[in-house]
Amino acid sequence: MELAAAKLKFIEAWGKLGSEWGINRTMAQVHALLLISPEALTTEEIMEQLSISRGNANMTLRDLIGWGLIEKQHKAGERKEYFFADKDVWNIARQVAKERKKRELEPVLKILNELSTVNGDEKDPEFITFKKSIKDINKLAGNVDKTLETMLKAEESWFWGSVLKVFK
Amino acid sequence: MELAAAKLKFIEAWGKLGSEWGINRTMAQVHALLLISPEALTTEEIMEQLSISRGNANMTLRDLIGWGLIEKQHKAGERKEYFFADKDVWNIARQVAKERKKRELEPVLKILNELSTVNGDEKDPEFITFKKSIKDINKLAGNVDKTLETMLKAEESWFWGSVLKVFK
DNA sequence: ATAAAGTTTCAATAATTTTTGAAAGTTTAA
DNA sequence: TTAAACTTTCAAAAATTATTGAAACTTTAT
Structure with missing residues (x-):
């Protein structure tokens, strides 16, 4: 299997698992995306990769921060917020x-x-x-x-x- | 607290816990009801006590049997099916x-x-x-x-x- | 002060899940 | 065989949950 396909499959599987355990699918998918991403991602990138709206992305990211699963990162000289997941x-x-x-x-x-x-x-x-x-x-x-x-x-x-x- | 009130509270709490863990609320409530009932109950009694429809009661009871959490019981000389939960x-x-x-x-x-x-x-x-x-x-x-x-x-x-x- | 860049909110809408209830099906006893 | 007693099914309706998107808000740089 190729990396691109494997990523999609992982995101889908993680989302399904989440929804079966009372965690909303999008939240689990955003978490999956950040978990396999070596770099912190912006809201825009997340919206695009998962085809979700800005509002949804924002709320989901805040929830994930509330669960202690991801963190915000600020890159020097940039306004944008980046998000990354604890990989442990x-x-x-x-x-x-x-x-x-x-x-x-x-x-x-x-x-x-x-x-x-x-x-x-x-x-x-x-x-x-x-x-x-x-x-x-x-x-x-x-x-x-x-x-x-x-x-x-x-x-x-x-x-x-x-x-x-x-x-x- | 009185028994009647305590029962209701337990059924409600068990239902809520179930729904937070991906088990449908009614299913958890029916299970709760049978768990605290010393006698096996009929579909009618369950419908009445939880104010749910016949269809819902029937499907839920079958699901619970599928999960191995309750069993059917037949009383001698009676047509009706009774249901009881494993109390362990x-x-x-x-x-x-x-x-x-x-x-x-x-x-x-x-x-x-x-x-x-x-x-x-x-x-x-x-x-x-x-x-x-x-x-x-x-x-x-x-x-x-x-x-x-x-x-x-x-x-x-x-x-x-x-x-x-x-x-x- | 202002405008651009970015973030948050939330009412409306969409999607999903659960419940109903009536019809169809089954079993039993006479 | 018939009919009463009881159980199952499932399409439609209701309830719940998730998502959108545009407007409001905040921050930063000039």
Whole structure:
């Protein structure tokens, strides 16, 4: 396969993966484009390469900055803003994990904790089942939370070394 | 908080979490409802409790069966079909991990492997950057895949015991 | 101060995803 | 075989989400 075709295929695949995981397709595609680009790119270049509007490009770039996945760069003597992506895949994974933990896991944990204080008739099967489900989910969510916490702090080699060693 | 209110809140929270992770809201809500229900429920009961149409309920129930999260039950002497959810949260997590691995991770791994055979000029920065990104993503995806594979086979206590022990 | 270069905003529009509901299909019992 | 009970399908409608593009805004250089 040629480079040009491979790039397109990668951008498409990354976009699809993103959309299956609740990240909007364009955002994932812009990220893909910057990830495989050795140089920082301008809004114009991104608009052109992905055939998207200025407004869309601008909002998407701001979102990506908000996720900590790309940064602005200013070139000496130029007005234009350039954008580039962190190329370290482990950093990317951590950044995504961090944001989703904050935005999605934590609010749910909060609600689960509230729900575990529910009170009712200890003889009622409805009540018993409810309490048990909440308790079990809480426990699992707590484990996931702890593991993510560790992952956020870890060096890649240490993290996978430790995790995979256990599994051999 | 009272049981009735807590149930509603749980169904809502589970639905929201689902939709943030690419699982349709109704599907997550039906799952939530069955998860906290001590008895198997009929399509009618589900329709009524969640205020959804028959068509929606039917499709959603079939999807949930396809995901291995709920099962049909037939009560002796009755025509109606009843549905109940596996209450074991670890089984649920594994089931979801298994399906998403199959539906989403595996197709991406396949494409990444194709892309890693790209050929071009070893002096071209575009080519160098592309190859390195693909290689790094491939490595990470491989680690994720291995970990999921282990999780799918593992007992809950063994899995978290091993993972969390490493992190203390 | 002003105009060129560049960036941001957001209401309108388009695209996608989900839901409905009625018709078609199936199963069971008499 | 018939009809009641129940399930499935799917085209149309509704709801949600993403995108456009033009106007407003900001910054810089002269």
